Amino acid sequence: MDKVKVAVLGGSGYTAVELIKLLLRHPGAEIVAITSRQDEHIADLHPSLLGRIDVRCQPFDADALKAKGVQCAFGCLPHGTSMESIPPLLERDIRVVDLSADYRLRDAKVYQEWYKETHHDLKNLAHAVYGLPEVYGDAINGAKLVANPGCYPQTAILGLAPLVAHKLIERSGIVIDSKSGVSGGGRTPKLNFHFPECNESVSAYAVGTHRHTPEIEQALSDVAGAPVSVIFTPHLMPMDRGILSTIYATPTRAVTEPELTELYRSYYADKPFVRVRTAPPATKDTTGTNFLDVCVKVVRGKVLVLAAEDNLVRGASGVAVQNFNRLFGFDERAGLL
Amino acid sequence: MDKVKVAVLGGSGYTAVELIKLLLRHPGAEIVAITSRQDEHIADLHPSLLGRIDVRCQPFDADALKAKGVQCAFGCLPHGTSMESIPPLLERDIRVVDLSADYRLRDAKVYQEWYKETHHDLKNLAHAVYGLPEVYGDAINGAKLVANPGCYPQTAILGLAPLVAHKLIERSGIVIDSKSGVSGGGRTPKLNFHFPECNESVSAYAVGTHRHTPEIEQALSDVAGAPVSVIFTPHLMPMDRGILSTIYATPTRAVTEPELTELYRSYYADKPFVRVRTAPPATKDTTGTNFLDVCVKVVRGKVLVLAAEDNLVRGASGVAVQNFNRLFGFDERAGLL
Amino acid sequence: MDKVKVAVLGGSGYTAVELIKLLLRHPGAEIVAITSRQDEHIADLHPSLLGRIDVRCQPFDADALKAKGVQCAFGCLPHGTSMESIPPLLERDIRVVDLSADYRLRDAKVYQEWYKETHHDLKNLAHAVYGLPEVYGDAINGAKLVANPGCYPQTAILGLAPLVAHKLIERSGIVIDSKSGVSGGGRTPKLNFHFPECNESVSAYAVGTHRHTPEIEQALSDVAGAPVSVIFTPHLMPMDRGILSTIYATPTRAVTEPELTELYRSYYADKPFVRVRTAPPATKDTTGTNFLDVCVKVVRGKVLVLAAEDNLVRGASGVAVQNFNRLFGFDERAGLL
Amino acid sequence: MDKVKVAVLGGSGYTAVELIKLLLRHPGAEIVAITSRQDEHIADLHPSLLGRIDVRCQPFDADALKAKGVQCAFGCLPHGTSMESIPPLLERDIRVVDLSADYRLRDAKVYQEWYKETHHDLKNLAHAVYGLPEVYGDAINGAKLVANPGCYPQTAILGLAPLVAHKLIERSGIVIDSKSGVSGGGRTPKLNFHFPECNESVSAYAVGTHRHTPEIEQALSDVAGAPVSVIFTPHLMPMDRGILSTIYATPTRAVTEPELTELYRSYYADKPFVRVRTAPPATKDTTGTNFLDVCVKVVRGKVLVLAAEDNLVRGASGVAVQNFNRLFGFDERAGLL
Incomplete structure (x- = not known):
């Protein structure tokens, strides 16, 4: 079978290099183009x-990408820039996994409120699918445009989804205290981000x-x-990568740890990248992987969830490949184990 | 004026070495003895x-310490061991600042519940004073035995005291999410604590x-x-020292940030080591100092407090010197600026 | 084609876990056993x-490994223990890649001098091959027992081999100043190795x-x-992984940087894991990979070589897989890119 | 006795903040002015x-500083800028400790060669004294302008001075392999210097x-x-502060470790900030202090010296205060223990 020809848009940052490494290992993808304003070899x-x-x-040029046979483009551009580059790709039938925030929030007003920028691609916003496979599942498979989820939101959404789905916690006042590496x-x-600072x-x-914040709320409300x-509340940690979210919620009825652990195990039974654990995860357990580790505790009448991931893999480029796998019919785990 | 002769009990750990450095700079203290099971020069x-x-x-020996003229002993021993060593010192009229947990909890049953050990010095527990100067103030001055506060509790107690004192938050369900360096x-x-782990x-x-937990609750209840x-919930961070506590509480009435900041400024007006700030503090701003930086925010109807300190100075040895200053009539800041 | 059945001896350490991750990705290897004194699931x-x-x-038992069909064992045991476990495997026709130091030094007297232990498997020592593929190449392919090279020695040997082979530097007084991560x-x-230390x-x-030291000298003398x-001179750096060796040698004749760079490029032309660079490498460029980056400079009449690697991959488990690939006829790069 | 009124020129960097902290503790100094292009409170x-x-x-203004009674200015400005600001201060009889490189190299041609800038204050360059107290001692006391030494050079010069003074090593081919924190x-x-890099x-x-390089050679030649x-060869280490220099030299005659250690002890007998040790120093032993730790070894016919310091204290602001103490007749250790 021919490999899917892919392009990476915006090659200079950390999510791009992580993505390129994952794609180089992927059995069904071939990187045929990388765009950047810097006219350099990617290894420089x-x-x-x-x-x-x-x-x-090479500089971004939708026709040039199409001419190279690109079937899927991964957007590693800043928000605001993404919604300029993506429409011409979609017009040329190139499917897109966008790692920016531009197509994550369904309501353009909410986007404007939080990003202080007017959304000017409402057309494509209307059909973009939020690319969190464990929640939006098959809706991703047929999408033209996948809005790859943010790093923090994945820990919060997957950390809380089983509780929220089963109406086991109050829907307001949920505290999400997140700790992230500097990347x-x-x-x-x-x-x-200067080292001595x-x-x-x-x-x-x-x-x-x-x-x-609104991205977390949109998905959990769904x-x-x-x-x-x-x-x-996000915090900056002195480490390269890794996110740990410590989440505090108020249960709507008396609950026990074993009961909740069982609920999580059942909820994520067929989700290969969520690992339900009984011991608090260290972010290091997930470094370099697409796993999201989750642990649920009951402390003095509150439910406490710990969710850990690698912010560059699971939090960005790994889940992008997971979405790519769904778009092109690969096993969800291809290239990710 | 003669310097106060002091001893450090248990010289091998991190609080001991930090304390020794502070005392060497103190204008009114002279270290005349250091005890340890390790028969070595302290610089080895x-x-x-x-x-x-x-x-x-030298090995611990109350008579030997008395013979050296020790007037004040700083206990850097593990809990359990402290309550063995301290009674003979008090009997010999040596005042004690104890950095262990042995005399912090007034109720011996609570001690037993959390430390899984029977308290066997109830006599001295009865008169020990909890050494958090900003809260227990003058009660410390005349004490024979000061129970130096724990590192985490100081951020929690000083972070919440103004709110609790003014009944501005609900007294249960307070979330304290703390991040600490490995020391x-x-x-x-x-x-x-192995580096690669x-x-x-x-x-x-x-x-x-x-x-x-019970130490925080005892002081806040007071x-x-x-x-x-x-x-x-404590967390381990990849850094040597520093604690940041992020605290979430539910206000009992509508509050504003400026109002609360003003309240904190007023509450800590004459407390030289609490710095009330409007920007979230970094632990690094407090490294090597006895300052505890606090910042109060209002987020979506919750009150959020950020409290930062150096866990070895403010969190242990610095506040021990602050207590020593009160015991012996020095300016509270002596040796600490 | 059937996968080669492999065992990992001594599963609790860092080289073992790194090796297991590499083998899980290898298209031609199947881990059928892991030994440890700790009777636990490897994921615990x-x-x-x-x-x-x-x-x-499972506890080490040569018969049990043979019964499981193990064709190749990777030894991640401490030196001294290795030479106890390996003979019974070789007797059962199980090929061995030993990551310990036990079979690296051909002269048992040198072993005794540096390791303070008598070598008691002279029989197998006699036919062991030092597993540095870029130097010992095809000799590895047919080996029964490969002595996987040390982490530091690889940077020193590959950093100096082109110069030594061409007699371009004096053979004594070579300074190797190495910096290693804590793993x-x-x-x-x-x-x-305690974090705050x-x-x-x-x-x-x-x-x-x-x-x-003697391992470096043996290979360079070859x-x-x-x-x-x-x-x-090794140094301990505050980081998880990575080795940088800065090497200083005295040229035997006038040399230039371009000439030496060309020499290195030519020497390593068909070696897929040595990257010759003109800019000084950062250890981070090699993290998680089997690459060894090398750069040669001429400074004030001295030749200066910089050689960087990931000590756990290239320095141990990656090169072990590279050796495995040679033993079983895989492409040298299999599972390593 | 009145305190000496001092100014800090260029308050925004790391050496400035370190210097300010040291001066705040100094019994004989009073900071009356800090200059910066940023018109802000220094605590902001x-x-x-x-x-x-x-x-x-405040912006730099020599008259304004004179009007405030400034007797000594500490220059924390970049090289090139320093030689603009310092002449007007000297004209106004303000003594200067300059932490930049502008007055360190006696030969303006050497300055031009290495700094790619023409020196345009030859007049003051002619009388500037290189401020390494352990080597230039009393020459500093009466100086008008002290060129505070560089961070790396101090480890190299003090690490080698006893050997060079006693002609115990060859004067060329000395290898200095230095490791520095990012500050x-x-x-x-x-x-x-971006954290994830x-x-x-x-x-x-x-x-x-x-x-x-030329600074080290100038002093050692003296x-x-x-x-x-x-x-x-300098190296960048993943830590805030600290320099370790590992130095390799060829002895001119057979030497032993005890003999050399004794020589170092004698050479630095009355130098309070050089600690001669027999075990290799860790940079952490010197963190936050003005000590420079040195250890000499003999390895396979080479002399090996290890020299460690805190690059911000001993390497810059601490030695600046040591020089200040000499300029104004304080005990050399004032404010530094």
């Missing part, structure tokens, strides 16, 4: 790719204002069939 | 002390069972004049 | 393996006495056809 | 200074071209009374 941008791939970055902040040098330190940021609201 | 146990102090460790786990090698990783531990209960 | 010893492999550790020290908790710190250790001697 | 630039100092940064690179965000990685940089040349 990322020395770790030396000797593994021989592709020179989540991207590859552009900034003072708060963030090393040996922990701090909260974007308190009450982080843009992943699962609940009713509005869910959360208090989400 | 801690090479950072080379050329700064010339004291050889908080002590100096004994263990797998979970805890580096580049974050995890929760002792979920629902951490021994600092402040409130009514029972307070908390859900406390 | 290494939570990162959860859901990826379902093997319970190189193994998984047993010790004070010097080695984090935020750099130090040299085993100055003039490290056991990899390449040179004459005795080579080195001064080797 | 460095939150760690909150509540410890109440000074607002040495300054506070301006750059890709190579330099964390978990080690690399050499400026191989053969680092500007500290000590030797004859030209000394070195091969100096």
Whole structure:
């Protein structure tokens, strides 16, 4: 069988290099193009790719990508830029997995409120599918445009979905206290990501204002069939990668740990990348993998969920490949184990 | 004026070496003895002390300490051991600042429940004073035995005291999500503190069972004049030192950030080591100091408090010196700025 | 084609878990047994393996391994223990890739001198092949017993081989200043690998006495056809994995950087895992890969070589798979890209 | 006695904040001004200074500093800028400790060669004193302008001075392999200091071209009374602070470790900040202190020296205070223990 020809849009960042490494191992994908404003060999941008791939970055050009036979494009562009580049690809029947935030929020007003930018591709927004396979499953398979989910939201949504689905917790006042490695902040040098600033330190940021908040709420409301609201607090940790979310919710009835663990096991029984555990996961257990580890506890009448992942793999490029697998009929696990 | 002669009990750990460094800089203290089961020069146990102090460790012996003129002993012993060593010192009129947990919980039954050990010095437990100066103030000054507070509890208690004192939050269901550097786990090698295990990783531990829980509740209940209960979750961070507690509480009436910040400023107006800030603190801002930085936010109807400290200085040895200053009539800040 | 049935001896450490992950991805290997003194599921010893492999550790028993059809055993045992376990496997026609030091030094007296232990398997020592494929090449293919090379030695040997082979540097007084991540020290908790001891710190250790010294010299003397001697100084770095060796040698004639770079390119032309670079490599460029990056410079009349690798992959488990590929006729790169 | 009024020029970087902390503890110094292009309170630039100092940064203006009574200015400006700002201060009889490189190299041609900039303050260059107290001692006391030494050079110079002074090593071919924490690179965000780039990685940089090379050679040649040349290779380590230099030299006659250790002890007998040790120092032993730890070994006919320091204290701001103490007649250790 021929391999699917893929392109990576925006090759200079961390999600791009992670994605390229995953695709190089994928039995059914062939990277035929990488775009970037930097006209360089991709291994000059990322020395770790030396000797593994021989592709020179090219400026974005939908016709050129089509001419190369690209069947699927992975968007690793910043939000705002994504919705400029993606429409011409869709017009040319190139399917897209977009890792930016541009097509995640169904309501363009909510997008504008949180991203301070007007959405100007309502047409494609209307049919984009939120690419969290464990929740949106088969809807992804036939999509033209998949909005790959954010890193934090996956821990929150998968951490809470079984409880919300079974109406076991109150739908408001849910506290999501998340801890992330620095790679989540991207590859552009900034003072708060300067090594001597963030090393040996922990701090909260974007308190009450982080843009992943509405994304978490949209998906959980879908699962609940009713509005869910959360208090989400991200923290910066002195490590490269990994997210741990510690989630606190109020049960609607008396619950026990064994009962909830069983519920999670059942809910995720046929989901190969969610590992339900009884011991609190360390983010390191998931490093370099597409697994999301989840553990549920009952503490003094509250339900406490711990959800861990690698923010670059499961949180971005790994789940993008998982979505690609669904789009093109591969085993969901292809290239990811 | 003669310097106060002090001894450090249990010189081999991290709180001991931090304390020794602080005392060496203190204008009114003279270290005349350090005890340890290891019969070595203190600089052989801690090479950072080379050329700064010339004291050889000696086995614990209350009479020997008395003979050396020790007026104040700092206990850096493990819990359980402390309550063996401290009674003979008190009998010899040596005042004690105990950094262990043995005299922190007024109710010996609560001690037994959480520490799985019978308390066998009820006599001295009865008069011990909990050494959190910003809350217990002058009660410390005349004490014979000060129970130095735990590292986590200080962030929780000082982070919540103004709210609790003014009955602005509900007294149950308070969530305290704490992140700590590894030095908080002590100096004994263990797998979970082995560098390649805890580096580049974050995890929760002792979920629902951490021994600092009753200590936090005891102090906050004192402040409130009514029972307070908390859900406390500690996390291990890949860094040497620093604690950040992110605290979530439910207000009893509508509140605003400016109002609460003002309340905190007023509450801590004459407390030199609490810095009330409007931006979320990084633990690094407090590294090596006795400051505890606190910031209060209102997010979607919840009150959110961020409290940061250096777990070895403010969280242990620094506040021990602050207590020493009160015991012996020094300016509270002596040796700590 | 049937997969080769393999066993991992000594499953609890870091090289074992790395090896297991590589083998799980290998198209031609099937892990049928893992031995350990700990009678546990391998995923309980290494939570990162959860859901990826379902093997319970068993005590070492050569007959039991043979009965399971094991064709190749990977030894991840400590030195000294290896030479106990390996003879019975070889007797049963099980081929062995031994990651310990037991069969690396051809001269048992040298072994005794540096490892302070008598070698008691001289019979197998006599036919063991040192498993550095880029140097010992086809000799490995037919071996019954491969002595997998040490982590540091690979950087030193591959960093110097082209120079030594062409007699371009003096054979004595070569300085090898190596920097390693902490995982190189193994998984047993010790004070010097305790997080708050080695984090935020750099130090040299085993100055003039490290056991990899004779291993480096043996291989370089083979390449040179004459005795080579080195001064080797390892350093402990605050990171999980990665080795960088900075090597200083005295040229035997005037040399230039372009000439030497060309020489290295030519020497390693058909070696897929050595990447010759003109810019100094960062260890991070090699993390998680079997690549060894090398760069040669001329500074003030000295030749300076920089050689970087991942100590757990290239330095141990990756090269073990590379050797396995040679033993069983796979492409040298199988499972490693 | 009145305190000496001091100013800090260029308050936004790491050496400035470290210096300010040291000066705040100094019994004889009073910070009356801090200059910066950023018109902000110094605690807004460095939150760690909150509540410890109440000074607002002002633009550089020599007259304004004179009007405030400044007696000593500490220059924390970049090289090139320093030689603009310092002449007007000297004209106004303000003594200067300059932490930049502008006045370290006596030969303006050498400066031009390595810094690619013409030196345009030859007048003051002529009388500047290189501020390494252990070598240039009393010459510093009466200076108007002290060129504070570089971070790397101090480890190299003090590591080698006893050997060079006693003609015990050959004066050329000396290898200095140095490892530094990231704070040495300054506070301006750059890709190579971006956390996810330099964390978990080690690399050499400026191989053969680092500007500290001529500074090391100038001082060692002074000590030797004859030209000394070195091969100096700096490396970037994933830690905040600390430098370890591993130095390799060829002895001119047979030497032993005890003999050399004794020589070092004698050479540094009255130097309070050099600690001669027999075990290899860890940089962590010196963190936060003005100590420079040195250890000398003999390995296979080479002399090997290990020298460790905190690059921000001993390597910059601490030695600046040591120089200040000499300029103004304080005990050399004032404010530094």
